[in-house]
Amino acid sequence: METTYxxxxxxAIREALLQDDRVFLMGEDVGAYGGCFAVSLGxxxxxxxxxxRDTPLSESxxxxxxxxxxLNGMRPIVEIMTVNFSLLAxxxxxxxxxTLLHMSGGQFNVPLVIRMxxxxxxxxxxxxxxxxxxxxxxxPGLRILTPATVEDxxxxxxxxxxxxxxxxxxxxxxxxxxxxxxAEDAGPVDIHAAAVRREGGDVSLxxxxxxxxxxxxxxxxxxxxxxxxEVLDLRTLRPLDxxxxxxxxxxxxxxxxVDEGWRSGSLSAEISARITESAFYELDAPVARVCSAEVxxxxxxxxxxxALPSAERVVAAAREAVGGGG
Amino acid sequence: MGTVSLNTPPTGMPHVPEPDLHQVLTPxxxxxxxxxxxxxxxxxxxxxxxxxxxxxxxxxxxxxxxxHLQRQGxxxxxxxxxxxxxxxxxSAAALHREDYVFPSYRENGVAYLRGVDPLxxxxxWRGSTYSGWNPAETNLAAQQIIIGAQSLHAVxxxxxxxxxHSEAAAISYxxxxxxxxxxxxxxxxFAASYHVPVVFFCQNNHWAISxxxxxxARRHIADRPWGFGIPAMRVDGNDVLAVLAxxxxxxxxxxxxxxxxxxxxxxxxxxxxxxxxxxxRYRSKDEVEAWRAKDPIDRVxxxxxxxxxxSDRDAQGGPLTIEAxxxxxxxxxxxxxxxxxxxxxxxxxPGPEALFEHVYAEPHHELAxxxxxxxxxxxxFDGEQLEAGAx
Numbered sequence: 001m002e003t004t005y006x007x008x009x010x011x012a013i014r015e016a017l018l019q020d021d022r023v024f025l026m027g028e029d030v031g032a033y034g035g036c037f038a039v040s041l042g043x044x045x046x047x048x049x050x051x052x053r054d055t056p057l058s059e060s061x062x063x064x065x066x067x068x069x070x071l072n073g074m075r076p077i078v079e080i081m082t083v084n085f086s087l088l089a090x091x092x093x094x095x096x097x098x099t100l101l102h103m104s105g106g107q108f109n110v111p112l113v114i115r116m117x118x119x120x121x122x123x124x125x126x127x128x129x130x131x132x133x134x135x136x137x138x139x140p141g142l143r144i145l146t147p148a149t150v151e152d153x154x155x156x157x158x159x160x161x162x163x164x165x166x167x168x169x170x171x172x173x174x175x176x177x178x179x180x181x182x183a184e185d186a187g188p189v190d191i192h193a194a195a196v197r198r199e200g201g202d203v204s205l206x207x208x209x210x211x212x213x214x215x216x217x218x219x220x221x222x223x224x225x226x227x228x229x230e231v232l233d234l235r236t237l238r239p240l241d242x243x244x245x246x247x248x249x250x251x252x253x254x255x256x257x258v259d260e261g262w263r264s265g266s267l268s269a270e271i272s273a274r275i276t277e278s279a280f281y282e283l284d285a286p287v288a289r290v291c292s293a294e295v296x297x298x299x300x301x302x303x304x305x306x307a308l309p310s311a312e313r314v315v316a317a318a319r320e321a322v323g324g325g326g
Numbered sequence: 327m328g329t330v331s332l333n334t335p336p337t338g339m340p341h342v343p344e345p346d347l348h349q350v351l352t353p354x355x356x357x358x359x360x361x362x363x364x365x366x367x368x369x370x371x372x373x374x375x376x377x378x379x380x381x382x383x384x385x386x387x388x389x390x391x392x393x394h395l396q397r398q399g400x401x402x403x404x405x406x407x408x409x410x411x412x413x414x415x416x417s418a419a420a421l422h423r424e425d426y427v428f429p430s431y432r433e434n435g436v437a438y439l440r441g442v443d444p445l446x447x448x449x450x451w452r453g454s455t456y457s458g459w460n461p462a463e464t465n466l467a468a469q470q471i472i473i474g475a476q477s478l479h480a481v482x483x484x485x486x487x488x489x490x491h492s493e494a495a496a497i498s499y500x501x502x503x504x505x506x507x508x509x510x511x512x513x514x515x516f517a518a519s520y521h522v523p524v525v526f527f528c529q530n531n532h533w534a535i536s537x538x539x540x541x542x543a544r545r546h547i548a549d550r551p552w553g554f555g556i557p558a559m560r561v562d563g564n565d566v567l568a569v570l571a572x573x574x575x576x577x578x579x580x581x582x583x584x585x586x587x588x589x590x591x592x593x594x595x596x597x598x599x600x601x602x603x604x605x606x607r608y609r610s611k612d613e614v615e616a617w618r619a620k621d622p623i624d625r626v627x628x629x630x631x632x633x634x635x636x637s638d639r640d641a642q643g644g645p646l647t648i649e650a651x652x653x654x655x656x657x658x659x660x661x662x663x664x665x666x667x668x669x670x671x672x673x674x675x676p677g678p679e680a681l682f683e684h685v686y687a688e689p690h691h692e693l694a695x696x697x698x699x700x701x702x703x704x705x706x707f708d709g710e711q712l713e714a715g716a717x
Contacts, residue, residue, distance in 0.1 A: 056541055
């Protein structure tokens with residue numbers, strides 16, 4: 001069945017609300033409005049204001065309350081409108097959700113799921129458009145998911161809710177309208193393994209989330225030039241699937257990391273480091289990176305596009321890695 | 327748990343009319359006595375009211391023009407202020423030049439009264455430049471997108487004013503939704519503790535995107551500051567005179583070492599949150615119509631129509647009639663709109679080299695390397711650009 005990423009995510013939330021009465025959704029405008037990205041459209045009407053709960057404009061408060069509810073046996077899904085606003089709740093996420101198990105000697109786990117939109121491309125300016133999931137992937141105690149396909153949008157949430165620890169799900173804003181084929185019986189998926197989205201033997205394109213579609217497009221263009229790229233979708237940023245990263249590099253001997261986050265001190269830096277640590281002698285070319293320009297993401301359309309990774313840049317980096325068209 | 331819906335107002339809390347709402351001009355245009363506000367309105371003349379009418383008419387037109395420009399694809403986004411003209415004009419008219427304003431993204435009317443060229447607002451929302459005005463010339467900070475964050479900046483600025491024994495004050499604008507943010511509450515703690523010359527100006531426009539004000543506050547927003555030790559006043563935000571008087575009173579208190587004041591201007595966002603929003607999804611037509619009857623411009627017009635006499639004169643000494651007031655306001659709005667459209671045609675999109683501007687105030691070697699890398703990358707396409715040009 002043909003569906004969109006947005007609808008798949010909504011189906012996942014709906015199923016969770018139906019299957020477990022401990023589950024509830026809360027956040028800004030998630031109720032009658034249906035969410036600022038229309039993910040929860042119709043759920044308020046179906047489940048009512050107790051289970052699809054609009055909150056005051058208090059990110060720290062509703063994440064903190066989500067932690068409290070999770071500690072007491074509930075299974076909250078907290079929606080933060082954009083990753084930029086998650087910074088208002090950073091203390092609750094990093095100092096609390098991620099540490100309470102440790103600081104209670106294992107007595108309090110926090111089965112909280114936080115969903116948020118990330119990324120640029122919609123002319124929302126520097127305070128609504130950043131890609132900060134790499135920061136969160138730095139923090140022990142959190143599990144970081146980046147669904148990039150309709151299957152993962154449909155399937156990751158339930159597995160995340162079953163996880164005993166706090167899970168953050170980053171939904172790239174450009175993916176909501178992505179449509180794809182979803183099996184009628186599609187359901188929960190794993191949240192620990194990376195996935196090869198395209199097989200190839202010449203170069204590995206390693207990416208996740210919002211940059212998966214453009215990376216696949218780049219792989220198509222490279223194929224037309226005779227370069228077979230393998231595309232690895234990380235899916236989970238913490239913990240990283242080291243084995244899958246290693247396997248593809250051992251296969252192709254060349255790697256390009258595509259990450260919409262900024263380059264310095266980033267997830268792409270971490271992946272590059274891991275490749276050099278564990279597969280240095282497998283490499284036939286330096287690890288390359290395609291990241292966002294290190295500027296606040298601009299509001300002007302052309303500048304915003306110029307700041308972001310593009311299929312063209314991935315193609316250029318891959319050509320360079322294989323030695324000018326290999 | 328109870329089953330109280332958060333989407334319906336608690337009983338016993340009608341919005342207007344209400345005894346604790348300061349109102350000087352009724353929706354019908356009748357002047358009402360107000361013990362607290364009247365001393366601040368002694369200089370009000372028909373000419374001054376005509377000026378307020380003109381300013382509100384111009385910014386309504388500016389707002390309408392920009393909303394249309396967004397619909398035509400000329401602006402990426404616009405946050406309409408329709409319905410909030412009196413709150414913005416009344417408060418901004420009370421400010422002195424040396425006072426400093428910390429706005430949210432919706433204070434386009436305040437910006438206009440601070441001397442910002444309407445074309446500057448268009449440049450900003452079009453993305454032609456990163457900013458639409460010079461803060462040093464206007465004493466207007468850059469717009470804030472994060473809800474409520476600017477309230478803390480205003481308090482910090484006011485701490486500096488106090489240190490300098492300045493006679494200026496700072497004013498922070500925000501909405502009803504922002505009062506739930508930690509920043510706004512922490513700003514009130516700081517302002518009270520340090521007794522700084524700041525005015526917290528809350529435009530309660532009843533909606534934070536789709537969320538009604540009753541979700542942010544079970545009592546009037548103006549009840550809350552008292553707990554922080556900050557006096558507050560709840561005024562009719564569609565009454566330009568009440569807003570003017572309340573803001574003058576608060577600013578004077580700040581200048582005289584009286585510390586912070588909080589104003590809740592009760593108004594209504596007649597349009598969408600931004601042009602990306604569709605308010606018909608979450609509020610009733612009846613509610614909007616009820617507020618239309620409290621229009622801020624209509625009531626000034628009604629008041630003038632009822633009170634102008636043959637002896638009232640305009641600035642040129644000619645007879646001041648309601649027709650003349652309407653015409654002068656409409657002409658000012660037309661001229662602004664014409665200049666806006668002419669100016670728009672001359673706006674140039676930023677070139678790709680602008681991408682790396684304003685990240686750091688001084689040269690930065692990593693950014694320079696990135697800029698050079700990008701320049702070389704763009705140079706690869708020179709041929710293609712020529713081809714496109716040849717076509």
